[in-house]
Amino acid sequence: MSSIAGMSPKAAREMIRNNNWVKPTSGVSHGFIQANLAVLPKDLAFEFLLFCQRNPKPCPIIDVTEPGSGIPALAAAHADLRTDIPKYRVYRNGELVEETTDVTGLWDDSMVGFLIGCSFTFEEGLLKNGIPIRHIEENCNVPMYTTNIQCIKAGRFEGPMVVSMRPMPKKDVVRAVQVTSRFPSVHGAPVHIGDPASIGIKDINNPDFGDRVSIKDGEVPVFWACGVTPQAVAMHVKPELMITHAPGHMFITDLPNEQFAVL
Amino acid sequence: MSSIAGMSPKAAREMIRNNNWVKPTSGVSHGFIQANLAVLPKDLAFEFLLFCQRNPKPCPIIDVTEPGSGIPALAAAHADLRTDIPKYRVYRNGELVEETTDVTGLWDDSMVGFLIGCSFTFEEGLLKNGIPIRHIEENCNVPMYTTNIQCIKAGRFEGPMVVSMRPMPKKDVVRAVQVTSRFPSVHGAPVHIGDPASIGIKDINNPDFGDRVSIKDGEVPVFWACGVTPQAVAMHVKPELMITHAPGHMFITDLPNEQFAVL
Incomplete structure (x- = not known):
């Protein structure tokens, strides 16, 4: 360390x-x-x-x-x-x-x-469980996307949820859900697993914030609610x-x- | 039903x-x-x-x-x-x-x-796990006590935490912690297990709110944060x-x- x-x-x-x-x-x-x-x-x-x-x-x-x-x-x-x-x-x-x-x-x-x-908190949990974090491996910022998931309005505050994405091998997805579910105070479990289009993301290689990361063959994109929201x-x-x-x-x-x- | x-x-x-x-x-x-x-x-x-x-x-x-x-x-x-x-x-x-x-x-x-x-929500979870709920068995209100645990102040709001108490056999305590931990939105895990005096409760048989319930030999009083607070x-x-x-x-x-x- x-x-x-x-x-x-x-x-x-x-x-x-x-x-x-x-x-x-x-x-x-x-x-x-x-x-x-x-x-x-x-x-x-x-x-x-x-x-x-x-x-x-x-x-x-x-x-x-x-x-x-x-x-x-x-x-x-x-x-x-x-x-x-x-x-x-x-x-x-x-x-x-x-x-x-x-x-x-x-x-x-x-x-x-x-x-x-x-999300730094749950990323530490993922790493400890041997789940790779691509944007750390590629030394760049996590890719973030504006979705078609609407937040619940409160007074003047309203708008779509922004999510961050971490690609991982299929075998790691269940464990990633378990590990991050333990931490509801730092975004908690994923909001979506897989198909980007179904939450309104048009091009996974073109994030709205942060950097593009590689998604390898057989990997699944996993999406978490993001503090940019x-x-x-x-x-x-x-x-x-x-x-x-x-x-x-x-x-x-x-x-x-x-x-x-x-x- | x-x-x-x-x-x-x-x-x-x-x-x-x-x-x-x-x-x-x-x-x-x-x-x-x-x-x-x-x-x-x-x-x-x-x-x-x-x-x-x-x-x-x-x-x-x-x-x-x-x-x-x-x-x-x-x-x-x-x-x-x-x-x-x-x-x-x-x-x-x-x-x-x-x-x-x-x-x-x-x-x-x-x-x-x-x-x-x-707490009605987590009581359902306890019952489903075979953990008895004394105030339901005795058809009265749950006993509640003012403790010496201070809430965290916010502006004009401050004061001690009120807790509810459910006595149970020693063997059920761990499961009761697990079951109620699943529900942080309805008070979650207990705040205290055992000795009432250590959270400022002078007489377990004389609750500040609700009713007295019997505590049987070998049973442990388990305390949850209470919505009366x-x-x-x-x-x-x-x-x-x-x-x-x-x-x-x-x-x-x-x-x-x-x-x-x-x-």
Whole structure:
């Protein structure tokens, strides 16, 4: 295990806060939950939380800050969401206006931070079970697709589910369902196995987000609900101000992955 | 199976709406999720939803209405929470002021209805596994106790967890953990097994809510988080208006129990 993988979440966040790690967090602090960030003004917070509650597969909530606070008390009581992510994206009225490493100046009394589970957790479970993860093997981002599966609406928040795809040998599919079912807080079981067209994916080799990966002869594409969904849905509402992590640049929590297994 | 147990949720709700069933719903529409009700003004809704999200064992959310609507779109799209519960309790500033069978007149544009999972679902799972349920055998209410386990605070909502207790032979305890772990949406696995004192229960024969049940020689008391918790916690906030179901008089959803099993 590299020193980065073995680094404590606290040490990793300090490195990040001091801008000594301004890059994706894949492989940092092995065994701890990493999370997507979405920060919204308080007047949208109830509807967004309700949207996440109604759509737990794409939007599994890990923690929510008190309005105005940057401290994720349950996920990492001594961290600060305004500084401890390697790179942020700032959106105004749905348009990306800035990438930055510190959003302290933007986080006024009305802002509420949402941490949403990320697939890194269940990927660790798959790897431990000898199930290959193609985008890790090919050293690229996971391929993601917009589907024809509609999320359940909540107030102003609505839109299609985005899924991530991992191809695997047929023999591994049942085990992959079992392993990921243990972790409903980080997307849980797949939403679809096999035929991409039946969930509205036209070209499996042309993902809407992330990178194309090879699918070998005899392999089955397996699809999981993806944490890009809530950001995509929030973007459509065009909030005056919205802050997210930059893709791949996640928040590292103090929560061990295994603590989130239901069995 | 009695005709009441085999009745569809739709037919049961119609019977209830017409005031032809003004009594507890235990045993009605076997196999479908029944839910606790808490109705709060919109200005408390975000904090209460956040409290539930932070305390999923005592407060597993099944559905939340849009503000002002009495329709639980996900739990029973053609039902109405203002009429379809056999008996309601109305609280003003934390004081019980009325029991009634219809709250249509009280449900203004600001009210938000929360349906919270109930232990009836996992009790069915226990019975199917041959695990006896004493309060059913003794035809009384489940014993419930206020513990020294503090819920995680959210805004104005805070307080101790209330638990329900079911005594069982030692040999059944492991299976009871397995069976109820499958259902995190209806309180899930026990929060404690054995010694009542270690979770702050002084006298197991003197429950804070519900009825005393016998504990036979060699039996172990097993404790689950209880849906009374969110009501007790909300009461402390003394909302101007709060509506709940009367104890045991639950809302019957269209959702099959098995749909809520994670595995």
